[in-house]
Amino acid sequence: MRYPVFLKLEDKLCVVVGAGRVAERRVRGLCDARARVRVVGVTATEGILKLADEGVIHLYQRAFEPSDLDGSALVIASTDHVDVNRAVQAAAKCRGILFCGADRHTDSDFIVPAVVRRGDLQVAISTGGNSPAYARLLRREIEAFWDDGQLLDLMADLRRRVYARFPNAPERRQAFWQQLVTDDTLALARKGKWAEIEERIEVCLSS
Template structure:
């Protein structure tokens, strides 16, 4: 099967190069900052908002023409210029250096694509059409927003802490899998929606004790 292999990449405290200084570049900067990336922007001209970010120390800014030296130490490169020749050079330089590169709106020059993303805390739902219809990706994402509310963020935080305890105290991998599967029951989401946290804890204890065969009192 051809296409792009979906992957989630940790960029926190890692260097990301964005070439371009317009509205698209600004959106990319804001998004990557929310994931903790160290952003380097290279562009002769930039929006005042990008310049302000640099003044505030949120990003590093070089108001010069792109050259390959700015790739050094980067884990990702994004080209967001309106110059086809510059975009092609960015793509070629990044690929030669073995660095994943995305050229906005030109999938043929990309080694990775940025999907439409819905985030609810630790829950990330991404939608991609492999660049064939970003508008469709956005529409599908919009349709998911009402189905996946903030309750999923709260539930995942709770289950994440519980998972560590189960991994420590339940030895059998098969039983652990069964417990984790039952804890993905939509009923638990409903309990969070209803703010019935005592019943949520009770339900999780029931699932663990039923499958494990002993009483796990402290959750």
């Protein structure tokens, strides 16, 4: 059993060893997290080359060297070569750096889950590495179910309104959220009935 956690990687150096299609997905995810990304790989995809040309990442088109990990917060080994992935793992272990390998021949410290993103809303899905395909299936199911994040944006704004309305009444604030955040409200959001949601908000604030 693994401990689920969301890492704050903004401005932290993260290294991806390998520059193929799988590596590109990992690189883009790290870029979305605003990490400083260093990619080491002999052959790179067009997408990775473009990111490097735009200055989004630092690309070193050569074989991996242990010193590539110096100063990094985490490393992802995403090559097709078991010996390279193991070398990356050994270098990470010596430096106390979190390691993730793309194959079953290396013991990863963490797993990159399938993720559903809707603005600031993120839902991570993991099968413990047993079936990435099943995790992707569940992700598609959740994506079809969820709204576009507009409800979360509304809740973020509403949180300030509720605190201003009940600054010294935590029990009242809790009761408000319990009354508003229901399956019915979520159903209205999926149908785009925002006016009805606003009516519900006013009722909950007044009751």
